Amino acid sequence: MSSPKESRSQASTAVSVENTSEVDESTKPDFIYGGPFIKVEKPNPFIDTATPINLQLQGTFKKSFAYYSLRERMPVILTKVIDYLSREGNKIKTKHGATDEDVRSLIQYINKLKNDLITNKKYDPLTVDTPEARNWNKWIEETDSQCYFLNTWVFTECYVYRRLREGCELTNGLQNFDPFDEQKERSFQNSLEPMCVVAEKLTTMLQNGDKDKRKADFVTLLKICLWANKCDLSLSMGEQVSLKSDVLNNDANKTTTPCMGTIDPFQMILDLKDKVLVDESSKIYDRVIAKAEVMAKAISAEPEVQSVSSEKGSPTASPPVEEETKEGEELPKIPCPSKMTTPDAVMFDIVCDNAGYELFSDLCLAHFLIAQEIVQKVRFHVKKIPWFVSDVTPNDFKYVIESCRTADYKKEMALEIQPEAPEGEAPENARSVLNADTLRQLGEAWTKFLEDGTFVVMCDDFWTSPHVYKDMKKYDPNLYRKLQFAVAVLFKGDLNYRKLLGERNCNPTLGFEAALQGFMPAPLIALRTVKADLICGLPKGKFEQLNKFDEKWMEKGDYGVIQFCPKSEALKPSDRPCAEYGAECRGVVCAQH
Numbered sequence: 001m002s003s004p005k006e007s008r009s010q011a012s013t014a015v016s017v018e019n020t021s022e023v024d025e026s027t028k029p030d031f032i033y034g035g036p037f038i039k040v041e042k043p044n045p046f047i048d049t050a051t052p053i054n055l056q057l058q059g060t061f062k063k064s065f066a067y068y069s070l071r072e073r074m075p076v077i078l079t080k081v082i083d084y085l086s087r088e089g090n091k092i093k094t095k096h097g098a099t100d101e102d103v104r105s106l107i108q109y110i111n112k113l114k115n116d117l118i119t120n121k122k123y124d125p126l127t128v129d130t131p132e133a134r135n136w137n138k139w140i141e142e143t144d145s146q147c148y149f150l151n152t153w154v155f156t157e158c159y160v161y162r163r164l165r166e167g168c169e170l171t172n173g174l175q176n177f178d179p180f181d182e183q184k185e186r187s188f189q190n191s192l193e194p195m196c197v198v199a200e201k202l203t204t205m206l207q208n209g210d211k212d213k214r215k216a217d218f219v220t221l222l223k224i225c226l227w228a229n230k231c232d233l234s235l236s237m238g239e240q241v242s243l244k245s246d247v248l249n250n251d252a253n254k255t256t257t258p259c260m261g262t263i264d265p266f267q268m269i270l271d272l273k274d275k276v277l278v279d280e281s282s283k284i285y286d287r288v289i290a291k292a293e294v295m296a297k298a299i300s301a302e303p304e305v306q307s308v309s310s311e312k313g314s315p316t317a318s319p320p321v322e323e324e325t326k327e328g329e330e331l332p333k334i335p336c337p338s339k340m341t342t343p344d345a346v347m348f349d350i351v352c353d354n355a356g357y358e359l360f361s362d363l364c365l366a367h368f369l370i371a372q373e374i375v376q377k378v379r380f381h382v383k384k385i386p387w388f389v390s391d392v393t394p395n396d397f398k399y400v401i402e403s404c405r406t407a408d409y410k411k412e413m414a415l416e417i418q419p420e421a422p423e424g425e426a427p428e429n430a431r432s433v434l435n436a437d438t439l440r441q442l443g444e445a446w447t448k449f450l451e452d453g454t455f456v457v458m459c460d461d462f463w464t465s466p467h468v469y470k471d472m473k474k475y476d477p478n479l480y481r482k483l484q485f486a487v488a489v490l491f492k493g494d495l496n497y498r499k500l501l502g503e504r505n506c507n508p509t510l511g512f513e514a515a516l517q518g519f520m521p522a523p524l525i526a527l528r529t530v531k532a533d534l535i536c537g538l539p540k541g542k543f544e545q546l547n548k549f550d551e552k553w554m555e556k557g558d559y560g561v562i563q564f565c566p567k568s569e570a571l572k573p574s575d576r577p578c579a580e581y582g583a584e585c586r587g588v589v590c591a592q593h
C-alpha cells in the first residue's frame with residue numbers, strides 16, 4: 001500500500017482545486033454591470049482546518065483526509081481508468097463487443113468528470129432514464145451543497161462512482177464493463193499464498209471441537225477478516241496491496257514459525273495485536289450464539305408453513321404460487337414477508353467490502369458459522385455496480401469462488417530451525433509444501449452453498465446510494481426490514497464504517513451505539529481497518545496518544561477496530577404493503593389481501 005506521503009507525490013494528474021474554485025471561483029467577477037467588472041466578494045468556502053468535531057467530513061476542510069482524497073486520490077483513480085481503456089482498448093472491445101467509438105466516448109466522459117471534480121463544479125444530473133438514476137437526481141436536488149468539495153465527502157465519492165457507471169451505461173458496447181476488473185483479478189491472484197495458508201487452517205476449524213476451541217476459532221476468523229480489510233484498492237489508488245507487514249517474520253524472539261517466508265495471516269494477528277484499538281470479539285461470539293439459539297427455537301415453534309426459498313432475499317421470500325384458485329378452494333399457505341416476525345432460517349448477514357482476499361476471508365467466516373451449525377444461512381450484501389475500486393460486485397463474487405475452485409499454487413517452504421536445537425538437528429518436517437488443494441475444496445463447497453441457498457448474494461441499490469445508514473429506514477425500509485431478520489449484521493471496512501457513523505467526525509470516545517444515531521436493525525458488528533479520519537469508542541486519551549505518535553495514523557489502514565452494538569429494534573409486522581409481492585401476495589399470514 002502506498003503511504004499517503006508517497007501517494008501525494010504520485011498524484012501528478014490532480015489540478016489544484018485552489019487554483020480553480022478556491023481562488024478563481026470565489027473572487028472572480030460574477031457579472032458585468034454598466035461596463036467595468038464589479039468584484040463580488042464571496043465567502044471562501046474552504047477552511048484551513050481538520051474536520052471540526054461533530055461535523056460531517058467534507059472537502060471544504062483543507063486539513064482533512066476528505067479534502068486530500070478528493071483533490072489527489074480520486075483524480076488518480078479516474079486517470080487510471082482512462083489509462084486502462086487506452087492501454088487495453090483492443091482487449092476490452094473484444095471482451096464486450098464494443099467499438100472504438102464506445103471506448104472514445106467513455107474516455108471523454110471520464111475526462112470531463114475528472115475535470116468537473118478538480119474544479120469543484122456543480123454536480124451534473126444523471127442522464128440515463130431509470131428509476132434509480134431519477135432517485136439520484138432527486139437526492140442531488142435535495143442536498144444543500146451541490147458542488148464536489150462542498151457536499152459531504154461520502155456523497156461526492158458515491159456520486160463519482162455512480163457517474164463512472166453512467167459513462168459505461170451511455171455507450172452501446174460497454175454497459176457491462178467494470179473499470180476495475182483487471183485490478184481486482186490481479187489482487188486475487190497475488191493473494192493465493194495467504195489464501196492457501198488460511199484454507200488449510202480453516203479445515204481444522206470446521207470440525208466439531210469443544211466450546212472453548214469454537215469460540216477461539218470464531219475470534220481468530222474475525223481477526224483474519226479484520227486484517228483482510230487492509231487489501232483495499234481504493235486507498236492505494238489501485239496499486240496492489242501486500243499483506244506482508246514489516247513486523248512479519250522479523251521478530252528475533254520467534255522460534256519455529258510454521259510458514260517461514262510466507263505471508264501468514266495467523267502470525268499477522270499476533271504481530272498486530274496492539275493495533276486493534278477496540279476488540280469486542282469475545283462479546284460478539286457470546287451474543288451471536290445466544291441470539292442464534294433463541295432464533296432457532298422461535299423458528300421451530302412457528303406453525304408449519306409452506307416452505308419457500310429466499311431468492312429475493314426476504315426472510316423466506318419466494319413468489320407466491322401462481323396457480324389460479326377456484327372458488328371455495330383454500331389459498332396456499334405462504335407467509336407474507338411483510339407480516340412475518342420470524343425468519344425461516346437462522347441467518348447471519350455480511351455487508352461486504354472488498355473483493356479478492358477480503359471476500360475470501362468473509363467466505364471462510366461464513367463457512368465456519370454454517371459448519372459449526374451456529375446459523376443456517378449467510379446472506380452476503382454486495383454492490384450492484386463497480387464501487388470504490390475493489391468493492392465486491394456479483395461478478396466478483398462468482399469470480400472469487402470459481403477462482404478458488406480452480407486455484408493452482410505451490411510453494412516449498414523451509415521451516416526455521418529453532419536456535420536452541422542442537423546443531424545439525426533439523427526438525428523432522430524442516431521443509432513443507434503449501435499448495436491449493438484445500439483452497440480448491442473450499443471453492444467446491446462454496447459453489448454448492450450458493451446452489452442450495454446456504455449462501456445468498458444480494459445487491460440492493462441502497463448500498464450504492466450516497467445515504468448514510470441512519471437514513472436507511474427512510475430511503476429503503478424494505479432493506480432495513482430484511483436486515484432485521486438476521487442474528488447479526490457484520491459491516492466490513494471503512495466505507496461502511498463511515499456510513500454507520502453518518503460520516504460524522506464524532507468525539508472519538510463516543511460509544512459505538514450512540515455513534516450509530518439510531519441505526520439498529522439487528523445486532524451490529526463493525527470490522528474496519530482505519531482509513532479515514534473518524535472513529536468512535538476509543539478509550540479516553542488513546543486518540544491523543546496516537547496522534548502524538550503519528551498524525552496520519554487514520555489514513556493508512558494500520559490500525560483496526562472490532563466493535564459491537566447488541567441492541568436492535570424489535571421486528572413488528574410491517575404496516576406497508578408487501579414489498580416482495582405487492583397486491584399479488586395471497587399468503588394467509590398476510591392480513592392485507
Ligand SMILES: O=P(O)(O)OC[C@@]1(O)O[C@H](CO)[C@@H](O)[C@@H]1O
Nearest residue numbers: 232234235493494495496531532
Ligand atoms: O471501505 P474500505 O475499502 O475499507 O475503504 C475505503 C477507502 O479506501 O476509501 C475511502 C476513500 O476513498 C476511505 O474511506 C477508505 O480509506
